[in-house]
Amino acid sequence: MLPVTADLVLRNVTLLTGRCADISVTSGVVSHIGAAVRADETIDCSRFTCLPGAVDMHVHMRGGVQADKEDWCSGTVSAVAGGVTLVVDQPNTVPPITTAERLLARIHEAEEQAVCGFAINAGVLPDADLTGMWKAGAMAFGEIFAAPSSYGEGLDPESLRNLFARIHALGGLATIHAEEVCGMAPETLAEHDRARPPEGEARAVRRVGELAPGEMRLHFCHLSTAASVRAAHGTVEVTPHHLFLSYEDFDPDDTLARVNPPLRDKATRRALRSCWDAIDVIASDHAPHTLAEKKVQFGNAPSGIPGLETMVPLLMAEVHRGRLSLSSVIEKTSWKPSEILGISRPGFEPGDRADYALYPDELSRIDASGLHAKCGWSPFEGHEAIFPEVVIVGGVRVYAHGDLQERHPQFYPGEGYLSHPDK
Numbered sequence: 484m485l486p487v488t489a490d491l492v493l494r495n496v497t498l499l500t501g502r503c504a505d506i507s508v509t510s511g512v513v514s515h516i517g518a519a520v521r522a523d524e525t526i527d528c529s530r531f532t533c534l535p536g537a538v539d540m541h542v543h544m545r546g547g548v549q550a551d552k553e554d555w556c557s558g559t560v561s562a563v564a565g566g567v568t569l570v571v572d573q574p575n576t577v578p579p580i581t582t583a584e585r586l587l588a589r590i591h592e593a594e595e596q597a598v599c600g601f602a603i604n605a606g607v608l609p610d611a612d613l614t615g616m617w618k619a620g621a622m623a624f625g626e627i628f629a630a631p632s633s634y635g636e637g638l639d640p641e642s643l644r645n646l647f648a649r650i651h652a653l654g655g656l657a658t659i660h661a662e663e664v665c666g667m668a669p670e671t672l673a674e675h676d677r678a679r680p681p682e683g684e685a686r687a688v689r690r691v692g693e694l695a696p697g698e699m700r701l702h703f704c705h706l707s708t709a710a711s712v713r714a715a716h717g718t719v720e721v722t723p724h725h726l727f728l729s730y731e732d733f734d735p736d737d738t739l740a741r742v743n744p745p746l747r748d749k750a751t752r753r754a755l756r757s758c759w760d761a762i763d764v765i766a767s768d769h770a771p772h773t774l775a776e777k778k779v780q781f782g783n784a785p786s787g788i789p790g791l792e793t794m795v796p797l798l799m800a801e802v803h804r805g806r807l808s809l810s811s812v813i814e815k816t817s818w819k820p821s822e823i824l825g826i827s828r829p830g831f832e833p834g835d836r837a838d839y840a841l842y843p844d845e846l847s848r849i850d851a852s853g854l855h856a857k858c859g860w861s862p863f864e865g866h867e868a869i870f871p872e873v874v875i876v877g878g879v880r881v882y883a884h885g886d887l888q889e890r891h892p893q894f895y896p897g898e899g900y901l902s903h904p905d906k
């Protein structure tokens with residue numbers, strides 16, 4: 484039945500089918516598609532491409548004792564300014580999230596500061612309280628370090644086998660950082676690539692498949708080569724930096740471009756780009772380090788680059804150029820991650836979550852001084868992008884024309900929390 488009134492109506496939205504419709508939103512979800520009903524607020528979308536809000540399922544929000552790098556406020560403002568309305572935080576914080584108590588404190592910190600939807604993953608170490616965190620609302624497990632990285636110790640094969648079995652018994656999703664590290668101390672980006680070689684990543688992906696129980700749900704984080712994508716038995720995540728950047732784009736010892744897995748050479752990057760259809764999820768692996776931390780000798784610089792705010796804008800520039808389809812961008816940034824995580828998807832059907840970002844049809848150039856992350860730099864400086872003008876979270880206009888309008892934090896717990904017998 485047609486609702487009498489709505490909280491918000493998005494007018495003149497062009498749907499993926501090409502049909503133009505009005506979307507009515509009540510209590511944070513789509514209540515009607517078709518002719519508009521009376522509403523408290525109306526937004527005309529005829530100038531914009533309306534996308535469902537993106538779900539970035541791989542973000543290092545830092546906070547706590549690392550709040551000088553990023554905190555939940557700066558990080559989530561950066562998210563919405565880039566059309567991301569739900570972030571999944573990684574547990575390699577200081578200290579790592581390995582107990583229910585730490586997870587609950589992390590949820591509390593996010594509730595106080597975040598401006599959009601958020602979820603928090605459980606840290607996976609041999610002594611971690613996996614069951615406690617699952618029941619306390621962890622979204623998924625990991626990233627699980629099958630190789631060492633900044634703020635993450637690599638786990639040995641026996642520990643991995645044991646932890647995978649425990650996660651599988653809980654019915655959880657294991658998200659994995661799979662790499663092989665050969666021990667050399669790199670002094671340049673090319674050496675960093677060789678120290679964590681492309682073939683090693685594919686081998687590590689296959690090894691994880693052998694260590695995990697047969698039917699287990701596996702998600703491979705930030706795969707950087709076509710061979711790794713093909714080797715994965717599970718869902719596959721790729722970052723914008725591995726799609727759009729090669730190490731040859733930077734000075735040989737530029738520490739800003741140091742990241743794990745490393746940026747590859749141009750040919751490897753192009754091959755990854757050519758398997759677009761086999762990629763399930765694009766996520767940023769937003770790992771902001773300050774310029775002061777990065778501007779040191781190559782060997783001492785932490786790995787990690789910021790990318791939350793630029794992720795969808797870079798993809799929208801590719802859509803504008805006709806190199807990617809809009810539907811594939813929506814699928815990989817919003818619908819597939821929602822499905823993998825088991826949360827309702829944002830979109831254009833009654834009952835869908837009312838998270839949207841409205842993109843103009845104009846390219847601009849990325850200028851890090853205008854971005855909202857605390858670190859103040861971007862490896863995509865000067866790249867073309869399309870940033871959203873208006874962003875809606877749960878039916879609330881949270882961001883418009885460069886400014887935060889309102890906070891709308893919402894915690895998304897994982898399936899362990901929903902099935903907790905005490906709830």
Ligand code: DOR
Binds near residue numbers: 575741743
């Ligand atoms: O480069 C990276 N930095 N890769 C990771 O997996 C972790 C991240 C971080 O937390 O800084």
